[in-house]
Amino acid sequence: MKNNNVITVGLIANPNTGKTSLLNSLAGLNLHVGNWSGKTVEKKQGVVNFQDQKIKIVDLPGTYSISPYSNEEKIARDFLLAENPDVIVQIIDVNSLERNLFLTFELLTLNKKLILAFNFNKEAKKKGLIVDVKKLGEKLELPIVEIEANTGENENNLLKKIIDIHNDNLSQPSYLNSIIKDKEDISHTAVFNFVKQNILPFYKSPEKDVRTEQIDSWLLNKYTALPFFFFFVYLIFKTTFVLSAPLTDGINYIFDYFSVLVGSLALPAFWSSLLVDGIIGGVGSVLSFTPLIFILFLLIAILEDSGYLARTVIMLDRIFHKFGISGQTFLPMILGFGCNVPAIMATRTIQHKKERLIAIFINSFMSCSARLPVYVLFTGIFFPKNATFVIMILYFGGVFIGLIVSFILSKLIKIDGENALILELPPYRFPSIKNIFKHAWWQMSMFIKKAGTLILGAVVFIWLLASLPFGVEYGSSESYLGQIGQFIAPIFKPLGFGHWSFAVALIFGLVAKEIIIGTLGTLHGVTEEGLLSVLPDLITPLGAFSFLVFILLYIPCLAAVATIKKESGSWKFTIFHFITVIVIAWLVSFTIFQTGSAFGL
């Protein structure tokens, strides 16, 4: 039974119409984010109190069509049919009203109460659009509210209209039967004619979007597009690392302080070690990523909301297409250089299922920032003159392997069709500061939630292996972990890093890659600086390079594995990924070390 006290509103729109802005400004911090049951698509909803009336707003995924014949995500249609919202609000970018109306007419076939919220009205007027909203409302026989989602203007009018419409009886527009092809679908030709006769007399759009074309003439120019593009990518990374470094240091400082504090308590060694090495160390290393994730997502949100992101997709599509994927995979790849966890989350922008799985898979080959300290330490020791060059080879090597694996996977994964990449290039717009901050905040809190559960469990498990049996020194060769290390070390011998401490470090590296350095230090009883003299006795420069390649290619970290499970929705895929990347890492490192050895390196 329906709760009569709450009005349920389904919020639906084409992409790029400002739906998220409206949702954020309506629901504010009351927004609850979960998943659609059984799906990996985010479900956002929030409750608004307006004039003593509770209004529950459910955000539906942005979609161009809810026709049962379209291959778009079916969630919107399923929700509208099954959960039966009291009112549907469609947000419409008034700049592209004609195209938006196709969805409007599809919504009408559902026999639900519908309100149209026209957005970007001010922008449209500035661009020279002439629209008679009153007449359009009469012709469409639908209530229309003009809003400005970015500033929250006219929000109350919309809420008021929702209550009014909810209390009214449902009235079908008189023209509805003339545009329906069969029970469930509209006739596109009939809609086209209806719009031509009834809408266009009251809607004069400017022939082109001058500002957007001007900006595109630089950002999509044959000669300047790529320089601009690489400049922006550089800017994103530079800004991310510069801004997050002091925050990361701060978090590390706090956790170090806790470690010292707990260490100074007179706790039994076992408990002290669990708290310091296990929990504080593990959670601290994960939390130290949060500034990075926050800032990276902030900048990506700016890219996305400004309209530039869609341009990067088409810029690289031609190259990516040759590897069986589309330009849409590019953004997650770039994000992976920051952290694979949000990057894998960002594959949500890819609607095509097969391509999304490939994008998730190859993301683990993108060198995340946690791998960088390991690269820096090893190249500093073994390739002091060419450190930067070797690190660059690792970064590009990851991308290269990623593309090869995409190509193979695109032949292997048996899901019909390929991503045809028909992509809207939205007009350039100034992003709303409030929105991008909220967005980044959400992403960060999702990450922290995971750090609190799965990662903590994994950390404690590895800590146990490193501490048991009772009485052994933490992480020493006598501990279970040390024994496992000695047991698997022979596997790595043909790869050039057969000493057991590397095997143990790789296991610790599952928790977080930067732990690898600390682990090697602990195992050899030296500080980071001490490794400078210890490591050259254990491996050759070639072995060191092979070790770095292995670190690049095997499992990014357990947080990434958990994210792969969550985003792919499949244990089978997650395990397939887990095993395959280890095999790939082994094969590539093996080839490098054996070939190099054959050449006497």
Place this chain on the structure above:
Amino acid sequence: MASLHDLPINKIGIINKINTNDNIRERLHSFGLIDGVAIKPIKNSPLGCPRIYRCLNTNIAIRNKTAKFIEILYEK
């Protein structure tokens, strides 16, 4: 019969028939690319594919291999 791919930049064509598979046709429809609608290529992307078209007041990128299956009418 000319295809959308043949249409020169800034020349307006009218969509006559979409000969892609059903999935892609449905997606094109939902973007407003239906028979009778005017469409105009406005720009090549930096690597030449996809091209950018203006249709119903929106800029849309379509790969050349898809555009070849969209029949259009235009004055040469």
